[in-house]
Amino acid sequence: MELAEGKQKFIEAWGKLGSEWGINRTMAQVHALLLISPDALTTEEIMEELSISRGNANMTLRDLMGWGLIEKQHKPGERKEYFYADKDTWNIARQVAQERKKRELDPVIKILNELNSVEGNDKDPAYKTFKKSVADINKLAKNVNKTLDTMLKADENWFWGSIFKIFK
Amino acid sequence: MELAEGKQKFIEAWGKLGSEWGINRTMAQVHALLLISPDALTTEEIMEELSISRGNANMTLRDLMGWGLIEKQHKPGERKEYFYADKDTWNIARQVAQERKKRELDPVIKILNELNSVEGNDKDPAYKTFKKSVADINKLAKNVNKTLDTMLKADENWFWGSIFKIFK
DNA sequence: TCAAACTTTCAAATATTATTGAAAGTTTAT
DNA sequence: ATAAACTTTCAATAATATTTGAAAGTTTGA
Structure with missing residues (x-):
């Protein structure tokens, strides 16, 4: 199986599991995406990758921080916020x-x-x-x-x- | 606290917990009602007690049986079906x-x-x-x-x- | 066989939850 | 002070899930 296909399947599976557990599907998918991403991602990249709106991305990222599952990261010299997931x-x-x-x-x-x-x-x-x-x-x-x-x-x-x- | 009030609260709490766990609220409430009921109840009684429609009651009871949480009971000489919950x-x-x-x-x-x-x-x-x-x-x-x-x-x-x- | 008593089905209506996107808000650099 | 870069908000909209209720189906007894 190709990596790209594997990523898709993983994000899908995590999203489904989340929704069965009363966790919003998008939230689980964003979490999945960050989990398998070696680097922190910007809101823009997450929107792009999952085809979701800016508002949705923003709220979801906020929620995930509230759950303590992801954190904000700032790169020196950049204004954008990056997000990364605890991989443990x-x-x-x-x-x-x-x-x-x-x-x-x-x-x-x-x-x-x-x-x-x-x-x-x-x-x-x-x-x-x-x-x-x-x-x-x-x-x-x-x-x-x-x-x-x-x-x-x-x-x-x-x-x-x-x-x-x-x-x- | 009065028993009637306690029942209400119990059914409400169980329903809320259910919905947080991806279980339909009504299903959890019907289960709660049967859990605290000493006798098996008819569809009619359940509809009445929880103010839900016949269709809803029927589907919910079917689901609960599917989960193995309640069972049908037949009383001799009666045509109606009674339902009771495993209390363990x-x-x-x-x-x-x-x-x-x-x-x-x-x-x-x-x-x-x-x-x-x-x-x-x-x-x-x-x-x-x-x-x-x-x-x-x-x-x-x-x-x-x-x-x-x-x-x-x-x-x-x-x-x-x-x-x-x-x-x- | 019929009809009363009861159960099941499911399309339509309602309620709930999630998503969008544009406007408002904030921060930073000059 | 201002404008560009970026983030947040939230009313409107869309998607999903639940509920209703009347009609269809089934079983039983006379």
């Missing part, structure tokens, strides 16, 4: 995990805790089932939470090494 | 993990493997960066894949027990 896959995974935890898991855990204050009659099946489901999900959420916290602090080799030691 | 949180997590793995991770791993056949000159930085990124992501994807496979087979207590043993 483990960092990327951690960054994404951290953002999603903050935006999604944490709020859910908060609500689940609030739901502990629901009062009712223990003889009432509706109440009992509600309580049980909330408690069970709470437990699962907290386990996930704890595991993510560990992952966020961990070194890649240690993390997978530990996982596979038990999972064989 | 660990099963739910596994079911979701399995479906998403199948639909999303597996295809990506397939493409990443195809991208190994990209040919190029080792002196070319574009080629080198591409190769490296693809290889790194491939490695991560395979680790995740392996961990999910273990989880899919595992018993809940064993799984978390093992995780926390190493993660303290």
Whole structure:
């Protein structure tokens, strides 16, 4: 396979995966493009390569910076801004995990805790089932939470090494 | 807090979480409703409770069955179909993990493997960066894949027990 | 066989989300 | 101070996803 074709496929695949995970397709594609690019790229180049508008490129790049996945770079003597992606896959995974935890898991855990204050009659099946489901999900959420916290602090080799030691 | 209010909040929260994860909000809400319901419900009751149309309810219930999260139930002497959700949180997590793995991770791993056949000159930085990124992501994807496979087979207590043993 | 009870389908309508592009804003060099 | 180079904003538009509801389909019992 040619490099050009491979790039296309990679950008496409990353974009699709992103959209399945609630991440805007363009954002995932820009990230893919920067991931496989050895040098930092300008907004202009990104617009060109992916055929997207200036506004879209600008917003997307801003979002990606917000996720901590790319950074601005300035070249001496140039006014243009260049963007480059962190190429360390483990960092990327951690960054994404951290953002999603903050935006999604944490709020859910908060609500689940609030739901502990629901009062009712223990003889009432509706109440009992509600309580049980909330408690069970709470437990699962907290386990996930704890595991993510560990992952966020961990070194890649240690993390997978530990996982596979038990999972064989 | 009153049970009715708690139910509302729970359904809302589950719906929001679902939509952040690329799962249709209604689908997550129907699942939430069935999760906290002690008895199986009819399409009619679900439509009523969530104010959704018959068509929507029908499609959503079909999807949820496709994900293995709910099942049809028939009551003797009745023509109506009742639906009930598996209440075991660990099963739910596994079911979701399995479906998403199948639909999303597996295809990506397939493409990443195809991208190994990209040919190029080792002196070319574009080629080198591409190769490296693809290889790194491939490695991560395979680790995740392996961990999910273990989880899919595992018993809940064993799984978390093992995780926390190493993660303290 | 018929009709009531129930379920499924799907084209059209609605709602949501993403994208464009031109205008406004900013920075820098002279 | 000004103009060129560059970035940001955002209302309008386009694309996508979801929902509706009425019609068609199915099953059951008399």
